[in-house]
Amino acid sequence: MNILSSAKISKKHRTRLRERYPDSTFIFSRDMDEARQHIDNAQILMTFGEDLTDELIDEASRLKWIMVLSAGVDKMPFKVINDRNIMVTNARGIHxxxxxxxxxxxxxxxxxxxxxxxxxxxxxxxxxxxxxxxxxxxxxxxxxxxxxxxxxxxxxxxxxxxxxxxxxxxxxxxxxxxxxxxxxxxxxxxxxxxxxxxxxxxxxxxxxxxxxxxxxxxxxxxxxxxxxxxxxxxxxxxxxxxxxxxxxxxxxxxxxxxxxxxxxxxxxxxxxxTPHLSGVSPFYQKRALEIFEENLQTYLNGGTDYVNKMDVTRGY
Known part of the structure; x- marks a missing residue:
């Protein structure tokens, strides 16, 4: 299982994820420019959403699930995601x-x-x-x-x-x-x-x-x-x-x-x-990754009951 992140994740959270899921391969990148070289082999992508394009989705030939580590997803290329039947979940509620x-x-x-x-x-x-x-x-x-x-x-x-x-x-x-x-x-x-x-x-x-x-x-x-x-x-x-x-x-x-x-x-x-900071919190990443981990367990167990699964045809 190859899990790629274009979102910058803190060291303690990177370590924790690797220790908890030793059978999965995590590739943590600072941004999409760095992550792009690995995207063709990723089955799961963690992102803040705004760095995705139609072209990147086309390159991600094995991608099955996108975890958006934020609630705002309005800039994502939903049509090609829907065409590929890629599941999208987000961090709605953590703010x-x-x-x-x-x-x-x-x-x-x-x-x-x-x-x-x-x-x-x-x-x-x-x-x-x-x-x-x-x-x-x-x-x-x-x-x-x-x-x-x-x-x-x-x-x-x-x-x-x-x-x-x-x-x-x-x-x-x-x-x-x-x-x-x-x-x-x-x-x-x-x-x-x-x-x-x-x-x-x-x-x-x-x-x-x-x-x-x-x-x-x-x-x-x-x-x-x-x-x-x-x-x-x-x-x-x-x-x-x-x-x-x-x-x-x-x-x-x-x-x-x-x-x-x-x-x-x-x-x-x-x-x-105020400069778009109403949702800023020192606990932001911790809460978003808790949702990701809950959904990852569901994914690995072949379940269907995902937290914050989006209707990509509606964009939320």
Whole structure:
């Protein structure tokens, strides 16, 4: 069994995998450029997904399974993968703790005027007139009710918040008071104080939020996007903030990354920019490899019950 990794894996995890699976041959590479020379002989590939192309899949003549060590898979060549009947699993769910903490921490910073407090501190300015807000008892809408959305909802409950969700199916999910289908979004926007988007990038979610949606929300609403940058056009967010339809936007993902130095978001008072780090955690690799190992046992035993097996025809 030849297992190739184009994702850079730490030494302790490399050692552990080789010791636990002595009958498998692991080839660990720093990137796809280094891994490419071995790809024709690999049956299993570990990758972050963005380094795969149609050409590489064609070269990987023995490939049976791709383990994506991340949740985002929107840039993968799904058509050729589907044509070859290659199984794809990902690390969906491992981001839920850091991303939920990020969401709550950023919303708290907006409510407690952290930007202004830091500016005042730098200026040695004692100003008790800064207007503070509370999150307790407010209403949050979470777009995307999967593992990350559920963890955000669970933490929001600690603030006695009413939590609504929007998803493709609209099915009931733990920690949500109410869930609606995507085409019912407008019905829950008028009473919403916070909107948190954790939507993936698919044909159904591209430009999911429109200016009309922001117009329907109360003008004190805070919008936070930590899913994918193409869920809403940046010009739409900018217009909504500047025209007072949104009180604040917290953005961790963008249509083009890295965000250009001259982008207007940087200078906008009511926009908070973070560099796509909501999911960063010292436990990221450990959690992703735990999913890989569980699936590897299933693979080696000839099983079929895989964790996070993707529907490659849909891209998630």
């Amino acid at each position: 839920k703790y850091p991303m939920a903490e990020y969401a709550i921490s950023m919303l708290l910073q907006v409510n407690r005027q952290a930007k202004q407090m830091m500016e005042n501190e730098k200026a040695n300015k004692w100003d008790r007139s800064v207007r503070m807000q509370e999150m307790t008892g407010k209403t949050m809408l979470i777009a995307g009710t999967g593992a990350i959305g559920q963890e955000v909802a669970r933490l929001a409950r600690a603030f006695r918040m009413n939590v609504n969700g929007v998803s493709r199916s609209g099915r009931s999910v733990e920690y949500f008071d109410r869930t609606v289908k995507q085409d019912e979004l407008e019905s829950v926007l008028p009473g919403t104080d916070y909107v948190v988007s954790v939507l993936p990038s698919t044909s159904e979610t591209k430009h999911f939020f429109t200016y009309d949606h922001f117009r329907i929300m109360p003008d004190h609403t805070v919008f936070l996007n930590m899913g994918r940058g193409d869920v809403v056009q940046e010009k739409t967010i900018l217009k909504a903030v500047r025209e007072g339809e949104l009180a604040h936007a917290v953005l961790d993902v963008f249509e083009e990354e890295p965000l250009l130095e001259d982008h207007p978001f940087w200078q906008e008072e009511n926009v908070t920019v």
